[in-house]
Amino acid sequence: MNITERxxxxxxxxxxxxxxxxxxxxxxxxxxxxxxxxxxxxxxxEETVGxxxxxxxxxxxxxxxxxxxxxxxxxxxxxxxERGADRVHAIGRGExxxxxxxxxxxxxxxxxxxxxxxxxxxYPGVRLSLHEISTVPQAAQLRQGDLDVGFLSQPxxxxxxxxxxxxxxxxCAVVPSDHPLAKARTIRxxxxxxxxxxxxxxWSSPDMYDRMIxxxxxxxxxxxxxxxxxxxxAAVSLVAAGMGVTIAPxxxxxxxxxxxxxxxxxxxxxxxxxxxxxxxxxxxxxxxxFLESCGRGSA
Numbered sequence: 001m002n003i004t005e006r007x008x009x010x011x012x013x014x015x016x017x018x019x020x021x022x023x024x025x026x027x028x029x030x031x032x033x034x035x036x037x038x039x040x041x042x043x044x045x046e047e048t049v050g051x052x053x054x055x056x057x058x059x060x061x062x063x064x065x066x067x068x069x070x071x072x073x074x075x076x077x078x079x080x081x082e083r084g085a086d087r088v089h090a091i092g093r094g095e096x097x098x099x100x101x102x103x104x105x106x107x108x109x110x111x112x113x114x115x116x117x118x119x120x121x122x123y124p125g126v127r128l129s130l131h132e133i134s135t136v137p138q139a140a141q142l143r144q145g146d147l148d149v150g151f152l153s154q155p156x157x158x159x160x161x162x163x164x165x166x167x168x169x170x171x172c173a174v175v176p177s178d179h180p181l182a183k184a185r186t187i188r189x190x191x192x193x194x195x196x197x198x199x200x201x202x203w204s205s206p207d208m209y210d211r212m213i214x215x216x217x218x219x220x221x222x223x224x225x226x227x228x229x230x231x232x233x234a235a236v237s238l239v240a241a242g243m244g245v246t247i248a249p250x251x252x253x254x255x256x257x258x259x260x261x262x263x264x265x266x267x268x269x270x271x272x273x274x275x276x277x278x279x280x281x282x283x284x285x286x287x288x289x290f291l292e293s294c295g296r297g298s299a
Contacts (some may be wrong), residue, residue, distance in 0.1 A: 007061045009081060011045045012074040014038060015053065021063045027207050097286035098127045102138040102150035104231055109251035110274055111167055112151055119293040135205040142279045148287050154273025155210035164291050165276040167251050168270040171212070171247040174239050177259045181245070186266040189221050189247070196226040196244035210270070212247075217272035235259060 018038065021027040026037040044052050052069035063071065103112050107240060116128065131147065138150040139158035156163055173187040181187050192214075202209040216223055225245060229235040229241050233255060235246050240259045249272035253262035274293055 009078070011041055011048075011076055014041050015045055016074050016078060017070065018042060018054070018061070019063055019074075019078065022063075024061065025204055034253045043204070044087060057297055068192050097125075097284065098129060099132065099286050099290055100129045100204065102131050102133045102147045102152075104134060104138075104151060104153065105132065105149035105231055106153070106249055106251065106272065108132075108224045109254055110169065110249070115294050119290055123286075123289055126289070131136060135208065136203065137154065139277075145279060147279065148278065148284065149290060150277050152277050153205040154275050155207045155211060156275050156277060157207050161277045163277050165294055167275075168271045168273045169250050169266060170271050171248045171265040172194050172263055172269075173245065174236055174244045174248050174252070174255060175263065176239055176242050177261050179245065179261070181263070182261040186216060186265060187203050187263045188266045189216060189269070190218050192245050193221045193223055195224070197223040198229060198238045198244040198246040199225045200232060200235050201225070201228045201230055201276055205228065210273075212270055248299045 014027075018024065018027040021030065023032070024035050024038055028038045031038065042054065049066075049070065051066045052064050053070055055062045101116075116130075118126065119126070131141075133141065133147075134148075135153045135156075136158075138152055139149060139156070139161060141147040142150050143158075143160040152158075152161075154166060164286055173181070173189075173192055175181050175187070175192075181191060183270055200209065213223070227238055229238055232248050232252050235248065236252060236255060236257050236278065239245065239246055240257045242259075247265065250262075276291070278291075283291070
C-alpha cells in the first residue's frame, strides 16, 4: 500500500479542519468526534508522512512549515474529490452527460427545435449531439445504442424500439406557382392525381410511405408517380422545377421556394406522424431527463 492509499480522505479532512481551528477541542466538536480520537488520527497521519505537521504546546497549536505545505495539497485533493462527487451526482440526476439525438428535416420543421430549446434551458450541463438521419437508419442506431433518442416518421413498426410521444399534422398540396391549381384556396387530392406526381423515396421511411399511398387509395386516388426524391425538401425543389405536384406535411410550407405554392387539401387529408423513440434497453438519467422535458404521452 502506497502513502496515498494509507492517508485516506478522512485523515485529510481531519487534518484540514484542525488546521483551520488550530484547537483540538473545537476541531473535534466540528467533526463530531471525540478529542482523543482526533489526536490519535493526527499522530497516525504525521507518522505516515514522516514529519510533524503541528507544533503543540499547552496553550496553542500551530502548523509547522511542512504542515502548511501539506495543507495546500490536502485542500486541493478534497476539492477535487468534492467536485468529482458533485459531477457524479449531477450525472445521476440527468443534469450532465451527452445525448445523441437523431432527427429528420421534418422533425426540425415540426417540434424538435422547441423541444431542444426547453431542454437546454432546463439542463444546460447536458451536451446535445444532433444527427440528421432518416427513419430506417435511426431505428437501427437506436437499437445498437449509437443514438439515445430519435424522432422517427410514423408509423413505427421497427422492432426493439419504444415510443414515448407522438405528434401528427395533415399533408398539404404543393404545386408550381404557374399550375392551374395554384389559384385555388384548397385542392382536392383527386385533382393532384390527374398529373405527374413527385414522391419521396420509399426506402427512407417505408411505413410512412406505405401509409401515405394507402390513405390516397382509401380516398379513391391512384397517384401517377413520375419522379422520386430523397427528401421532402428535394421533392419541393422538383415541384419548383415543374416536374409535377406533390403532397407534403404541412410544416414543409415553412420552406420558402420560388415558383411553389402550398395549398390546404380539401376533405380528410392524409396525416404525417412523428414519434419520439428510444431503444428498449435501460435509459440513462440524461435520456430520462430529456423525455420528461419533452413530456411523455401522445399530444
